Amino acid sequence: MALNQALVGKAYPAVRYEVGREKLREFAIAIGETDPIYHDEAAARTAGHPDLPAVPTFAVVLSLRAGQVVYGDPDLGLDYSRVVHGEQEFVYHRPIRAGDRLLAAGKVASAAAKGPHELLTLETEITTEAGEPVCTVRATLLSRGTAPPRRSGA
Amino acid sequence: MSPHVDLTRVHVGDTLPEVAETIERLDLIRYAGASGDFNPIHWNERVATSVGLPNVIAHGMFTMALAGRAVTEWTGDPGALVEYQVRFGRPVVVPDDEEGAELTVQGRVAALLDEGRARVDLTVTSGGEKVLAQAKAVVRLG
Secondary structure (H helix, E strand, O other): OOOOHHHOOOEOOOEEEEOOHHHHHHHHHHOOOOOHHHOOHHHHHHOOOOOOEOOHHHHHHHHHHHHHHHHOOOOOOOOHHHEEEEEEEEEEOOOOEOOOEEEEEEEEEEEEEEOOEEEEEEEEEEEEOOOOEEEEEEEEEEEOOOOOOOOOOO | OOOOOOOOOOOOOOEOOOEEEEEOHHHHHHHHHHHOOOOHHHOOHHHHHHOOOOOOEOOHHHHHHHHHHHHHHHHOOHHHEEEEEEEEOOOOEOOOOOOOEEEEEEEEEEEEEOOOEEEEEEEEEEOOEEOEEEEEEEEEOO
């Protein structure tokens, strides 16, 4: 089934996310990051951070949550089992930090056929509850073999 | 910790300290739990091969995270990172053995930009093949 082009530009309700220190440590450990600023509050403060900062790609955790809302929209027509991750982009306004109360709002930025496949770009805007911009995340997914068939010989 | 770069003295052509990691199945399971991405192609060989993959593959975002370490370990400050983007060119296949897959990340300052920023290009390889394409970061200097 092809993606519903009419949903390009559609904004979905934001997901709330409260950033905990142990979650940030767990993520840093999972990617092998041993710098004390990501684990020890005193080291983080000495380096000028008000609390433990997240490693930069932690923002994907919020993007995944926002993505579940978008991909779960039955009107979009995305078959997740056909999906391959094509591209990923982060634009950082400031690091995510322990104690942040964040909102992650997803929207369909683009959907287009590329040969037999389709490319879907999800854009997630991460802000604090007060509206301070934190990170813009763009994830481009390749949906394999779902482009609408073209008439042969046309 | 090794001393970080002096961001006021960065030049085109400067190289970043290399990051070399071995990726085992356990690393993928740990990353799945930490990130919340439980797609079975990253831990279940039966599912991975059923969709045409040679074996279980690493999360693209795990590879991107390891590559990003080259930049943050160089600057020492996650707040210096302004942009980070990659294309996933080729999957990192992770066999179920003691050796796993190796990943090597090399970075180089490619350009000095306006507003006191620099672009770093990353070369990320596994088994001698590039796995990320157009992997680049923009950092704020000094």
